[in-house]
Amino acid sequence: MQFHHHGYVSGDPRIQPAAGVGIDRPTDLPDEVDVLIVGTGPAGIVTAAQLSQFPGVTTRIVERRGGRLAIGQADGIQARSVETFQAFGFAERIIAEAYRITEMAFWKPDPANPATIVRSARTLDDPGGISEFPHLIVNQARVLDYFGEFMANSPTRMTPDYGLEFRSLAVGEGDYPVTVTLAHTAGPDEGQERLVRAKYVVGADGARSKVRASIGCTMAGDQANHAWGVMDVLASTDFPDIRLKCAIQSHDGGSILLIPREGGHLFRMYVDLGEVGPDDKGAVRSTSIEQIIAKANAIVHPYTLDVRNVAWHSVYEVGHRLTDRFDDVLPAELGTRTPRVFITGDACHTHSAKAGQGMNVSMQDGFNIGWKLGHVLEGRSPESLLSTYSAERQVVAKNLIDFDKVWSTLMAKKPEEFENPSELEDFYVRTAEFPAGFMTEYSPSLIVAEAAHQNLATGFPVGKRFKSAPVQRVCDTNPLQLGHQATADGRWRIYVFADAAPAGAQSPVADFAEWIANSPDSPLAATPSGADRDAWFDVKVIYQQDHTGVDIGAVPAAFKPEVGPFKLTYLEKVYGTDPKADIFDLRGIDRGGAVVVVRPDQYVANVLPLTATAELAEFFAPLLQSGTRAPEFQNSAK
Incomplete structure (x- = not known):
């Protein structure tokens, strides 16, 4: 770390000197900005964190919530993401507080008594030494906190603008061609709208993205047909592998993916709730926490779970959906103009949570578009650089969905449906590089050369x-x-x-x-x-x-x-x-x-x-x- 080159520094060297737009940064959201980011989830916060390193670029990130996220739904941190954390300066600190996955255990029905389960295999999480960094479990909210700290300590002194909800946008002409309508969600101005003009907009506003709708993108893919209950709980249990990542398959009660959480006691369970009929109309989402706990106890028999505290729970249906473009350039416009609006993360790709990829791939979306916007706006590179974002990340999302379809299907199978009894663990070991985040390979383009040498x-x-x-x-x-x-x-x-x-x-x-x-x-x-x-x-x-x-x-x-x-x-x-x-x-x-x-x-x-x-x-x-x-x-x- 270099920090004395401008003179002696006696304080925290991670706090960079304020520069450019970070000097006397206005508290209130300006009427005109270079980049407006919608949503402080993983994709949005990484985009903002990268742009916070460009002092000449006015970037603001808005969030409809009134403050920081308290409980995140994502928790799996692949090694590629920890590499990214290293680049942003907080890998060591987050590793210290996280749960580290080193092995995965597989449980199946006991051949001698199928009504009970037994451990059938253990596999190393990274048998090939793919990365020097570990596979972690840590609350998504803490990941966002660390990126928020990095932004606040950056030359631009960036912090989120909370309590502002995206309503709509329109792309026109001029120096700030994107006009965005926002609405206050709290405080004395609650319900009132305001306009912000931007050179570029990044939509990181989730699976129900209004930014996506504003640029005419639609999600396409498989309809959800399998439901899972997920819960973060504290429990007393005699299940011996409660502090190991486990795939548990019962004879006729369904499956569980067990994920130990940071802190030594908390754990997450994805509990199989079975097939969802075409006439369900969302009824499965009303499954109670008591029903999820009962289902989990049936699956882990002869072991028991005495749940003492529920930190969070939800019910979701697995669906795999993807947009065909990640920006506002229509197919007929390709090559005629560069994009002004981008979508990232769940706004453009959704899938199951069991492969632990959602937050990780979303952060790489943000890392990808962040530096490109910075280079264009700072005058380093031409606007044509921005067209590479959708071209690169759409392919990555498609590969993720293809992988997740196989993994989630295997997780939902009954033991007797496997041709090979070890098929699930074999797939886990064989594809280790993908969930670790290292299979991404960008094709030749403006920023990737042919591999001639x-x-x-x-x-x-x-x-x-x-x-x-x-x-x-x-x-x-x-x-x-x-x-x-x-x-x-x-x-x-x-x-x-x-x-x-x-x-x-x-x-x-x-x-x-x-x-x-x-x-x-x-x-x-x-x-x-x-x-x-x-x-x-x-x-x-x-x-x-x-x-x-x-x-x-x-x-x-x-x-x-x-x-x-x-x-x-x-x-x-x-x-x-x-x-x-x-x-x-x-x-x-x-x-x-x-x-x-x-x-x-x-x-x-x-x-x-x-x-x-x-x-x-x-x-x-x-x-x-x-x-x-x-x-x-x-x-x-x-």
Whole structure:
């Protein structure tokens, strides 16, 4: 973490200096904003958190509730989301308070006495070591709290505007073409409407999204045909695996997905309520908590649940629905204009809760659109960048729904309906990478290159997330995870994996350093005059030697930029290999060196040889606009 480059800091270094619109930020919602986000759920809050790092962008997030969420319905946090939390600076703190899933137990009818259940299998949650981060369970409300803290500590000092409900919008012309009608839901102005004009609107307002309806998108997919009761409870029980994630299948009473919650006592149960008839008309939703508890006791027999306290419960029907576009550009308009309105999260994809994907995929929606809006509004990139959001995330949502259909169907099956008795646990192990959040692979586009040089870094597939690995920082000898040094500050990352020559020798990496620092074709040439050299691009070098074999004084200046008003040399971008876990071997990096380009949302955008400077320039050329903004409007985070 860098924080003394502007002068001595004696307070909490996570509180960044106010800058741009964060200086004297108005308490009341302005009449004109750059971005208006509707809804403070996972997708909306991550969009806002990312945009809070752009001091020159006026972003406001409105919420119909009068205050923070107290009890969230989502609780499963996949490893990919914890990677994201690391970028936003709170992974360690949320891990400390969360429940950590390391195994899953499977329970089935006892062959000797089918009226009772027995444990049939245990499986590791991450048998292949997909991520160094854990799979967590934690209340959604706490996730939102952490992102809210990040926003409030950001240069823009962003906080939600509570008590405002979205009514409608209209897209017109002018500098602020989207006119939004809001209504106060509380206080002296309750019921009164007001208008806000925005350059862009992000709808993160849930499955019944009014923003979605305003842009003419409709949800399509399977009708719900199976009901589940869900409850967060405190109970006295003799069920031995009450603190393990479990899939429990009874002979004729249905199934349970058991999820232990944080805090050591609370747990969640998804209780199978059976098929929903076509003439049900929502009657199953009136199932009482007493009925859900009774059903759960029937399933776990011979064990019992004595429920002492119910924190929350609900009944829902499984349905899989998806919109065909995630923005306001109609199919007939593709290629003729760029979007002004976007939808995220449950506003554009719904599915069952049992795969633990809803909150996680929604947060990645927000991460994706957030940096793109920031780059366009700050003048870094052209508006064409915004068209990549719907193209990328709609495919991800479709893949999620396809996966969830299989998983939820398996969970609802009766034991005797399985051809293979171990089919459920086999599927869980075989598909572990998907629920962990690591199957997303973006196709070639404006921001994802063709994988023409993938052989140079086979462990960093183009289009997939950048998978971290151990390194040693040269300046202070600290062993670190390389990926953990990338914060959610809106910058592109350029990782330069050196050839075998030592620092200071004439070599391809030395030639690359000269080019990226001084060539007019270098992406760094677009950095605004007066801003730090690494304001838009974070360029790091990883040598093949360990830290003792790298002469920091001989490292090219391109990897040691001068930062802050005092022009201090920043030494923390130079790394050596970890002798115990060589990143070149772990990630299949060619010993002749390679350049790995990573997007602000942590996905690999390109892999190139050290000599392919023309290709690197060609990749960034359509993404960059000449830096003309004043330095106070540039990203101040490192």
